[in-house]
Amino acid sequence: MKIIRTVTEMQNTSLKLKRDGNTIGFVPTMGFLHEGHLSLIRRARGECDILVVSIYVNPTQFAPGEDIDKYPRDIDRDERLCEEEGVDIIFYPTDEEMYPEGYLTEVRVKRLGEILCGVSRPTHFAGVTTIVSKLFNIVMPDIAVFGQKDAQQAVIIRRMTLDLNFPVKIIVSPTVRESDGLAMSSRNAYLSEKEREIAPALYRSLCLAEKMIKSGKGYDAIEIIVKMRKSILTAGPFDIDYIEIVDAETLEPVENPAGKDVLIALAARLGKTRLIDNIIVGKSKSKLK
Amino acid sequence: MKIIRTVTEMQNTSLKLKRDGNTIGFVPTMGFLHEGHLSLIRRARGECDILVVSIYVNPTQFAPGEDIDKYPRDIDRDERLCEEEGVDIIFYPTDEEMYPEGYLTEVRVKRLGEILCGVSRPTHFAGVTTIVSKLFNIVMPDIAVFGQKDAQQAVIIRRMTLDLNFPVKIIVSPTVRESDGLAMSSRNAYLSEKEREIAPALYRSLCLAEKMIKSGKGYDAIEIIVKMRKSILTAGPFDIDYIEIVDAETLEPVENPAGKDVLIALAARLGKTRLIDNIIVGKSKSKLK
Numbered sequence: 118m119k120i121i122r123t124v125t126e127m128q129n130t131s132l133k134l135k136r137d138g139n140t141i142g143f144v145p146t147m148g149f150l151h152e153g154h155l156s157l158i159r160r161a162r163g164e165c166d167i168l169v170v171s172i173y174v175n176p177t178q179f180a181p182g183e184d185i186d187k188y189p190r191d192i193d194r195d196e197r198l199c200e201e202e203g204v205d206i207i208f209y210p211t212d213e214e215m216y217p218e219g220y221l222t223e224v225r226v227k228r229l230g231e232i233l234c235g236v237s238r239p240t241h242f243a244g245v246t247t248i249v250s251k252l253f254n255i256v257m258p259d260i261a262v263f264g265q266k267d268a269q270q271a272v273i274i275r276r277m278t279l280d281l282n283f284p285v286k287i288i289v290s291p292t293v294r295e296s297d298g299l300a301m302s303s304r305n306a307y308l309s310e311k312e313r314e315i316a317p318a319l320y321r322s323l324c325l326a327e328k329m330i331k332s333g334k335g336y337d338a339i340e341i342i343v344k345m346r347k348s349i350l351t352a353g354p355f356d357i358d359y360i361e362i363v364d365a366e367t368l369e370p371v372e373n374p375a376g377k378d379v380l381i382a383l384a385a386r387l388g389k390t391r392l393i394d395n396i397i398v399g400k401s402k403s404k405l406k
Numbered sequence: 407m408k409i410i411r412t413v414t415e416m417q418n419t420s421l422k423l424k425r426d427g428n429t430i431g432f433v434p435t436m437g438f439l440h441e442g443h444l445s446l447i448r449r450a451r452g453e454c455d456i457l458v459v460s461i462y463v464n465p466t467q468f469a470p471g472e473d474i475d476k477y478p479r480d481i482d483r484d485e486r487l488c489e490e491e492g493v494d495i496i497f498y499p500t501d502e503e504m505y506p507e508g509y510l511t512e513v514r515v516k517r518l519g520e521i522l523c524g525v526s527r528p529t530h531f532a533g534v535t536t537i538v539s540k541l542f543n544i545v546m547p548d549i550a551v552f553g554q555k556d557a558q559q560a561v562i563i564r565r566m567t568l569d570l571n572f573p574v575k576i577i578v579s580p581t582v583r584e585s586d587g588l589a590m591s592s593r594n595a596y597l598s599e600k601e602r603e604i605a606p607a608l609y610r611s612l613c614l615a616e617k618m619i620k621s622g623k624g625y626d627a628i629e630i631i632v633k634m635r636k637s638i639l640t641a642g643p644f645d646i647d648y649i650e651i652v653d654a655e656t657l658e659p660v661e662n663p664a665g666k667d668v669l670i671a672l673a674a675r676l677g678k679t680r681l682i683d684n685i686i687v688g689k690s691k692s693k694l695k
Binding site: 124128132135136138219220221222223224225226227228229246247250251254255257276277280281282283284367 | 413417421424425427508509510511512513514515516517518535536539540543544546565566569570571572573656
């Protein structure tokens with residue numbers, strides 16, 4: 118396994134690999150890898166000749182006051198895990214390499230980046246689409262794998278890739294959960310023992326929503342969201358940012374979810390930690406997985 | 407020469423050409439080709455194996471009320487000229503192909519797109535950087551040639567290419583002028599006979615500025631701009647949008663241009679036609695040509 122720290126070396130390496138007829142698979146991460154990342158890496162491993170994982174805590178997707186400085190890091194452990202999963206190259210650049218002096222360009226997906234998590238994090242998704250555009254041009258992958266855990270991000274990246282004609286196939290891989298249902302996230306490391314215990318209430322509320330939609334009783338979105346909210350707030354001192362039921366592709370609100378492909382997405386704070394989770398319910402559920 | 411009308415065919419063609427070891431040169435145009443475009447095509451022709459010219463009047467770089475509908479078009483003549491210049495492929499897509507339903511993504515270079523022409527055309531440069539990003543991903547060129555005539559555009563595209571790590575070498579080719587000094591432009595076709603006669607006053611004012619800077623008398627930017635303005639307004643009924651003396655790379659205003667690399671840029675309306683022109687003055691003038 119090779120560790121590459123500069124844009125030029127990564128680009129030259131990818132150009133050579135492609136000229137030699139290799140397909141490149143890519144998993145962009147912010148490091149501190151957990152089972153969720155590893156499932157993306159395994160998925161990509163099966164679909165390419167050369168597997169590149171990037172590890173970069175991208176400053177432009179954090180707002181001032183957000184948790185970039187305390188974002189957990191452990192590059193030695195990440196390297197070991199990548200090695201074990203058969204990763205060929207880790208791209209591990211510095212901030213100076215990615216955003217040199219004079220940097221001015223932004224890639225933005227309108228509307229989709231301004232709703233759901235975009236309401237409380239208005240600059241977040243432009244940061245994500247900008248860094249992913251850069252990484253696509255640097256790594257030049259044939260396929261790239263993202264997690265369904267970040268459902269809105271996955272929809273936005275699909276849209277951006279299509280809109281800007283990046284020759285990259287986007288694969289979205291299912292959320293990996295702890296045995297009690299909590300979605301894996303690097304941010305779970307921030308939770309106190311007590312908070313960790315009550316955090317799975319978020320996933321339980323999503324399962325409750327799925328059950329209501331599939332009950333055949335025709336519950337509308339408001340009825341479902343009220344029940345979810347109640348079940349979460351009964352479980353512990355959550356501060357709910359949003360719970361929404363939206364079209365799984367356009368992210369437009371859906372009033373009557375029965376029989377449609379919907380994304381049920383939520384964000385809530387537990388103590389100082391912001392957690393997100395989601396499920397897709399609908400007939401062609403598999404399409405987005 | 408091949409004419410390609412879909413994104414998929416262009417991408418597949420470029421992928422195959424690159425796999426076979428060819429370098430691709432690219433000249434993006436809005437068609438209605440004149441000697442200025444042909445000089446870009448000739449420049450690119452000498453630097454690549456396969457030469458692609460795109461012809462696409464990009465709607466996102468025109469504001470409502472701007473001249474997109476009356477923008478001059480002549481695809482048959484353009485084809486003939488490309489054939490004569492040894493162009494290998496014309497990429498000539500439709501609006502539906504470039505901006506299909508649901509399109510939402512924008513590429514924007516902050517600050518550089520908001521000054522000079524960006525003041526009166528606030529959405530123009532985001533339209534340019536977005537379409538050029540798309541075209542880079544579709545045509546996958548090794549080099550791309552742009553005209554110095556559109557000086558601000560050239561600076562912005564260099565910045566975007568660098569910032570987003572597009573593996574494309576940008577070449578900026580000198581402005582081609584009519585024998586009386588008027589910069590070649592498709593928009594010159596809008597000028598009446600009388601307007602055409604007085605239009606070269608813009609270039610004469612730029613030459614006057616160059617002479618003042620090189621005089622060794624230490625004229626500052628304001629003195630030079632006042633003289634330029636006077637010489638233009640004496641020549642005819644111009645409506646001056648701006649005249650600015652800026653750093654040739656950062657586009658920051660320069661107060662004392664002597665001995666520096668400066669771009670002297672202007673835009674003015676003559677009747678209903680908006681004309682732009684510019685020159686670079688300075689020691690490393692050649693760097694930007």
